[in-house]
Amino acid sequence: MTAYLASLLVFAGINALLALGLNVVWGLGGMINLGLAGFFALGAYASALLSLRLGWPMPLAGLAAVAVAAAAGTVLAAVTARLKGDYLALVTLGFAQVMQLVAANERWLTNGTDGISGVPGPWRSALSPMQFDLLCMALCWGLVVVCWAGLARLGSSPFARVLRAIREDEMVAEVAGKPVLWFKIRAFALGAGVSGLAGSVYVHFNGYVAPDSLDVLLTLNVVLALTLGGTGRMAGAVVGALLLEALTEGTRFMGGVLPALSPVQVASLREAVIGVVLILVLRLRPQGVLPETSRILDLEADDDERSRIAVPGRTLRGA
């Protein structure tokens, strides 16, 4: 039971890292990133291959995973940062799908759909499985706390204030003399880097990575976690990840309650629940459990709304 709880908390921690990464891009910068799974995959594969094939120590492989994912984020952001929401959603989702295709097809590098197994974990051979799970839990949450503290600090910095201004009204931020594109690229790279770190943690804990665990559902889980917790606040990302884990584990017991269903049916119900909950949260409590305090106006204010003049309280605070 302890080992089970520990492994649950590791997965919750991985989701928390991903949600923190998404929060920088989406929560602060207002850019949707449906390509999380792609950055996660880059991080996981980079870390796995470097530690397994080249024998790099895990911390170094993890740093490399962050660097690779951040580099990919920079390139993707440079191409897409000028696009508005819909296009960005399309392109980032496409990026994740291409990463999955590459992972499934470049057999010489990724071993194709069979995936890579036997990835080293911290002191895996010296510890009992339970000790290993507990150690990973501690390490993973240590990383979560470090990222959380760092990003929360960043969240109150001038950098984040400009990002929020860009989110609220890009044109005003531009007029105020902020290099909007440059801010967006940095936010995107940072978010991608944290997602890459999550991938690295995942692969060293799990010992195995395969393309089919990197699909759009992973991204959707994180979007749900962040929406549940509250976009814009780093604590929201962490709380949301814990809530999400409770939700997905809660539905695991559906198979016991409904014994007439086949395993495939139970699995499909569990996936569907994620979708239903996301839609309900968006509808009933879009600001999440921990709403951003300085939030002023709807994030997705469209053009008609933007042209409306003098919305009360809608000022360029902090830009």
Next chain:
Amino acid sequence: MEGAVLAVPAIGFNAVYAVLRFANFAVASIATVGAFAGWVANTALGWPVAPSLLAAFVVAGVVGVVTDEVALRPLRPSGALTTAIASVALAIILENAIRFGFGNDPRGYDVAVYRDWRGFGLHVGPQQVRDAGAAMVAMAALFGFLAFTRAGKTMRAVADNPMLASLKGIDAVRIAQIASFIGLGLTGFGGMLIALDTQVDPLTGFRVLLSVFAAAVLGGLGSIPGAVAGAFLIGIGQEMSLLVLPATYRGAVGFLAILLMLSFRPTGLLGQRAS
């Protein structure tokens, strides 16, 4: 050939975008719904392909409109991006509803298999020709609808200028429903055409999602002629890519095309709205 088949769901996606102004990711699963509806009509009821395609259109359209009303419409005031994210969730729900009912096993239609026609050093599959023909018929029907019927004209009016249309007394909600029915119905029709060439399983639609988006973006989001042009270009690009890339990367061609297009002409070939 492939371009023609791809054009049908791409048109569906763009028709919804033009009127409702959000990227409806649920098209991935709606295409699968169409493929399964056609499969049930074809194998369980024993219908030939043509009426099965019609069943795919109607069932996908109805499922599309109903799920849109229940899940997405209440979210539209929250903005296009929120609705788009919810539509990803809807896609997952529909995919799993299908999986719940039909399982993961791939299925095929009950159709005769013909030998390829050969000539001038080319191989042409009669099935592909027939599928392309069906796609052409669907497109012609849509263009006829948009050009000559009152509902079609109002739909174009709403797409063109929603405020002016509402001043003229056009009921935007009803037009949105019609657009959803036709757009998502076409997506289902296209889903069955794709499945005829490949297989029917809960991920049939997701597999071509990237190509469909690529066609829609390449042509210009919201532009129906653009979707056709984009789909043909993507279809040709995917075939040409076989010369340099393994066949499994066909989907990636679309992504590259999107990136190039957005870098140089973000509005797409025939679109107006972009960044």
